[in-house]
Amino acid sequence: MDRPKAHNESFVGVAIYMSVVGPAVFIVQPGLVQAFVTYLGFSEQQAGAVAAIEMWGIALTTIVMTALAGRINYHFIFRAALVIMIIGNLLSSIFHSFEAFSLARLAVGIGSGALISLGFIIIGKTSNPDRNFGHLVMWVLLFGAVTLALMPTILSTFGVNGMLWIFTFMYLAALPLVRRLPQSISQSALANTTVELRLSGLSKSLSIIGVLIFFTGVGVIWTYLALIGSQTGASEQSVAFALTGSQIIGAGGALSAAIIGNRFGRFKPTLMVLILCVVSLATLFGHPSFALYIIAVCLFNFSYNFFHPFSYALLALFDSSAEIIKFAVAAQMLGLAIGPSIAAMVVSSTGYNNVVLVSVAMFALTLFAFCLPIFQLADKRQPAI
DSSP states (O other): OOOOOGGGGTTHHHHHHHHHHTTHHHHTHHHHHHHHHHHSOOOHHHHHHHHHHHHHHHHHHHHHHHHHGGGSOHHHHHHHHHHHHHHHHHHHHHOOSHHHHHHHHHHHHHHHHHHHHHHHHHHHTSSOHHHHHHHHHHHHHHHHHHHHHHHHHHHHHHOHHHHHHHHHHHHHHHGGGGGGSOSSTTSGGGOOOSOOOOOOHHHHHHHHHHHHHHHHHHHHHHHTHHHHHHTTTOOHHHHHHHHHHHHHHHHHHHHHHHHHTTTTOSHHHHHHHHHHHHHHHHTTSSSOOHHHHHHHHHHHHHHHHHHHHHHHHHHHHHOTTSHHHHHHHHHHHHHHHHHHHHHHHHOBTTBSHHHHHHHHHHHHHHHHHHHHHHHHHHHTTOOOO
16 A cells, blocks of 8 residues: 555644644643742642642543544544633633642643544554654644743743643634544544554553553653752753753754654664663752753753654554554553652652652663563564664
8 A cells, every 4th residue: 555645644733733732731841830839839749739630631531532532523522622621721720729720720631631642643643653753742842942931931920820821822723723633543544554563462561561651750750850950059040941951952852763763773772762861860869960950851851752752653563553552642641640649749848859769760660661562573573673
């Protein structure tokens, strides 16, 4: 079968936009968690709990989408999800008590999960998932870089509501674009012609577990990354610029994954970026200087955002029907929900060493989970090593 023509995949840009809008709050979560403490008066534990609650909403929806993705009208779900997100955001801007704010963020999370799940499934069914997942993560990071740089100014001028209004505008802008997306994954425009490799059930299960572990580690460290920067004695604006720079470096990581593809196999790049994740975060133990913090977050964002699209392209190789992508998205969102929950439980009034330690352990475990699937590619005569 020939690859779909370029015009048959004109929806890819819209799918990428939906996949940026969906996790928009998570993308800038470090700055928002800091803002919840500074502007809403939440404790560090409460701010982390709010982040976790929203991520649990996302995770629960992606799990539901895993079961329903092949039997629903995507247009209806996208529109319903966006309306829920708009209402949740408006309620968040009105009610600032911990309980009411948490419930409103849960609603936003539920809608976000649908956008993320269906957006990723659509991209996973395209003819070049390596490139398209790389572009997705690159745009996610560019959005994060710009927003994190502007966030201190927005917050000091308009408070947390200023950020909520920006998110609401993004959701409103997404509504008229829904009609340009496929209505289901069965449409011929979504044909992925990548050769599917029949790997063992154990290998596929381990790869999904690896995604869960990896994004749990991301969720743990990402929640408190801005507050870790503040602990160095740097100003809020300086930390924001450091995170902005790290997002730009991260975009380079995602673009590198899209360019490299399978040129160097799968194992060596996976080993390299996961070791970089561990080493970069390990430098945050104790009381690092601000200069060391900048180096650490830049290396972490490069390696994390290289691995993100790289791992999804690998999963798409395992299963061209996109079934495994549905489970991977659910595992990713579940990990990003579990991560802040763990972080909120282990964070200490004396520092963030426990948060760093848990995250480092998760990235080390991810490598072991992906070893069998990657090496089984070698048995299929793929350039996996």
